[in-house]
Amino acid sequence: MAELLAEQREQESPVVEEVAQSKEAEAALPGPRTAADPTAPLADPESILVDIDTVAGHPANPREQLGDLSELGAAIQEVGLLEPIVVASATAFLAAHPEYTEQIAAAEWVVLAGHRRTAAIREHTNLKKVRATRADRLANTDVDDLITLAIENLHRLDFSPIEEGTLFQAMLDRGLQQYEIVERVKKSKGHVSRRLKILNLVPELKAVLSSGRLRLEDALLYADKDPETQRAAWAYVDLNTAGGMGPAEAMALHSQHAERRQRTEEAQAKAAEAGVDIVDPEGMWGRQAASHRLVDDEAIEEARRGGTLAAALDKTGELYWVTTSSVEQPANALDDRAEAERAAKARAEACQSIVARRVTVAEALRRLTDAALAPIALGPAHRLAYGWLRSAGVGPDIANPAKYIAEVYTSTDTALRQLVATATALAVEEVLTREAKEWGPRQVAHVRRLTVEATPGYSPTAWEMGKMEPGTIETDEE
Known part of the structure; x- marks a missing residue:
């Protein structure tokens, strides 16, 4: 009472x-x-x-x-x-x-x-x-x-912040300038502008913010985006509560999916213009799907004349050409997928030996610069680096990748932050290597780094050697 x-x-x-x-x-x-x-x-x-x-x-x-x-x-x-x-x-x-x-x-x-x-x-x-x-x-x-x-x-x-923003907006509608609101209500300029900004949220997110399920800091990230992006990104976050997905990662994922849809639509239009069907190579030919891919204009034109030309879409939605005719396979052809998986497992062990050692600020900066320019989202790389770091006994004892990264992000241990950041940069290179259909200089440089820095030194598999030009890798055995 x-x-x-x-x-x-x-x-x-x-x-x-x-x-x-x-x-x-x-x-x-x-x-x-x-x-x-x-x-x-x-x-x-x-x-x-x-x-x-x-x-x-x-x-x-x-x-x-x-x-x-x-x-x-x-x-x-x-x-x-x-x-x-x-x-x-x-x-x-x-x-x-x-x-x-x-x-x-x-x-x-x-x-x-x-x-x-x-x-x-x-x-x-x-x-x-x-x-x-x-x-x-x-x-x-x-x-x-x-x-x-x-x-x-x-x-x-x-x-609530939404109620504050509504009140401040009513003042603006009555003719007050934002600086006048700041003076009259005795709040900072940032406080007032943030409350006004979150009024850009779609109704669903306003309700989530008012319920306490959404932090104001995260709400401001959503408020910068259009309604479709807000709803799609929140759907990813809401479905991945256990995984700790944040709004930035969710928005990047939505952007990737939107770009893929656009590329897919463009590819479908291109295939329709060429008068060919879009097929599923792996569903039709299994592990031999790669051998049906056509890369040079002469082969594409020959397949067109022979009525065996078809189109397919890669994981990013880009169109490529295939032939539906049977392709003769070499008797001693390697099982490409199995060899790729075997090589990836071997590289993972080498990567784990690297992430456990201390790194200099210069090395961390160089690796992070490369990672920042990589054309992928950091989510997969974070999860991969987390597995290596946990196996090596590095960092906090947390059984969730996203929470582990979040804990390190707020840590005051600069050495640990540099080490985890460098491990993430290494994981970015490994993800790019695993996803590449054809290896280029970046994949070759990644394997070269493993041969130099891994403990013990890494020896590329025969499959990896076949993916690179002769002479690009030097090992102790050579």
Whole structure:
């Protein structure tokens, strides 16, 4: 009970002070006025009794939820209203703000401060009349009623960022500049601008933010994006709660998928223009699918003339040409996929031996520069590096890749941060090597690094040697 009584006294104390000071503030104005007669002097704030059934809430009050009012109502029923609510006459309020005529309807008074207590009295007491401070002057200007709402609510812990932003936007709509809002509500420029920015969120994300499931920092990332990206990225995050996917990674994933869809549509149009079907090479030819791929113009034209030309799509949605005719396989052809997997496993062991050693700042910077320019998302690389680091006993004992990376990100251990960052950069190179159909200088450089830095030195497999030009790798055996 004591806490609720304190709430009555303290909830609106900033507003009561504001009302008490209003006469002094008005003295500095060019000429006192009312809505009915701009030249008439304003009456001082006065204490009155109002019929609770004739009081309407402020239509611009951004608070959607007032919380549980039953205990507050019980306290008011027992000891009465310790601090009066602050009201303006409906006549004065509507003269300044006629756009709210429908919402005010037949009410005689409009609450400027004390919405929770008004609701508690109406819903949980048998009181018919309550004390109020009449302050028409707060309704007679463009924004003073909104400033009063701000004073009433901004100190509340349960006043959500969305509600704050809605209130600040209403002030902008009334003609205040953002710097004026900052001065009037005593908040920083960044505080106000961030609350305004999150109003760009789609309704679903506004609800998630208000529920506490979305951090304000993450909400600001979503607010920068278009509605489709916001919804798609949140869907990825919501489905990967256990994996700890963040908004940046989700947006990158959505962007990749959107680009792939666009490339797929372009590829389908290109195949239709060429008059050929799009086929699934692996579904038709299994592990021999790669041998049906056509890379030179002469072979493509020959297949076209022979009626065996078809199109296929790679993992990125890019189109390539294949022949549907049977392809003779060398008797001693290697099982490419099995050999690739065997080589990847061997390289993983070599990578693990590298990530366990300390690295210099210069090396970390060089590796991270290469990784930052890699055309892949960091999610797969983080998971790969996490496996190596955990096997090597490096870093915190956390059984979730995303949480492990997040813990290292906030760590003050600079050496650990450099080591994990360098391991991620190494994992980027390994991912690029695993995904490459044809090896280029980057893949060759990755294997060369393993032969030099792994402990013991790494020896490329026969399959890897076949993927590289002769003489590009030197080992101790040569």
